[in-house]
Amino acid sequence: MTELQRLREAFRSALDLPADEPVDELRYQDNEKWDSLAHMSLVAAVEDEFSVMIDTDDVINMSSFAEAVRILGKYGVDVK
């Protein structure tokens, strides 16, 4: 699996979305399943999947799929 597929999977599993649901355009404020609990499991899933430890500021800033891609870049994970 590519990094991009792995990140999509992490989003689907944390937000409890179907396997084929597109997530690349997902934003926090548009998705009712993306509440604070889902956000915590999303951060956990991303950290586990990519073996990174995300800083507090990045955790609270990770408000869209695109932002997650950008943040992972800071930790040396090139999502494409």
Next chain:
Amino acid sequence: MNLLHPSAKVVDAATGETLTPALIDAAAASLKDQPLVFLPMPATVPAVARYLAALRLEKPVVLLDPDTDHTGLIARYTTGEVHPDLALLLTTSGSTGDPKLVRLSRAAVLANAGQVAESLGITGDDVAITTLPLFYSYGLSVLHSHLLRGATVVLERTGLMRKDFWDAVGAHRVTSMAFVPYQYEMLRRLRFDPAKHPSVRTITQAGGRLRTDLVTDFAGRMDAVGGRMFVMYGQTEAAPRMACLPSALLDRKLGSVGQAMPGGAFTVSDDGEVVYHGPNVMMGYAETAADLARGDDLGGVLRTGDLGRLDEEGFLFITGRMKRMGKVFGVRINLDDVERQFPVAAVAGDDRLHVFAEDLSADEARALRTKIADWLGTHVTGVDVRTIEALPLLANGKTDYRALEASL
């Protein structure tokens, strides 16, 4: 009833809107003709104004989750006959089963606001921020206890996993925050460092048992900056807080929920049930509209349904539940209700529901988890589904829950 100290302030973190006497007066005028107020309660200034207006007019208020449809509940409880002492009605039993209402008198609400304010030493210099819904008893008691002492309450809706929340903590110089166990898990993931939020002096914990390693962890973080953590114990039925363990004693009494708050007392019945005696105990439950006319059924004595013991200094240790109850993200659930709805055996974990079912495929387990979480109205991470070859049984043919709990 006046819960509102003249110098208390309420401000919306997102809009800057503040509560004014004129807003409460206007809300009062609009409620004039209602004997009973059903109030969806988001954390907004207009909702708080309506709530305070209803209390001032001495009209009982039913506080409701603004994101849920309550047509059935409103139809069931609408009445013109309400008891004169009745001030506040809160739903209980979480999202499942019958939505019973807890009937709280004006005296009980005021008493508990005072007990909490005294236990925490709240003053007019304090600034609290909403971390929990205001229709939930612990969240509401944060509002009550701060308004009573002329403190400030910041209304924030995004929650502690968002940047806006922490920006509001800084901008309003928040001094006090209240959290339930799952939020302590979040704070740990956020690597919450009180040194980065120097205005914060006090954190409180209630809404279920917090693992003792997290109690020690967070008490240590607060202690390192000269701040305080309080472990508290309550139930909606007690308006809601009953016990408090101050941070200075956390070490010596680890695992305890503290002593009864001022004016209250605990006893333990012969069968091990924790019984609370105090001015903040509810009048009773309401299961029908006619019950809203009832007087005080309990006389200040609440059988909590919790099992526990008191040590020689009166510190309470909770050891379990009489009934098969669990909590998921702070919301009480009846495990027997879960089993009536789904073909599973259900046991309670720390703030999670664990269910066991025989011979499920991974896909079936996943689908069942989603269905149960939807039914409970909670996030899937609050539910754990495990497959088991055969459920363990006791000699009498009943499910062996101890064995299931031991396998977790």
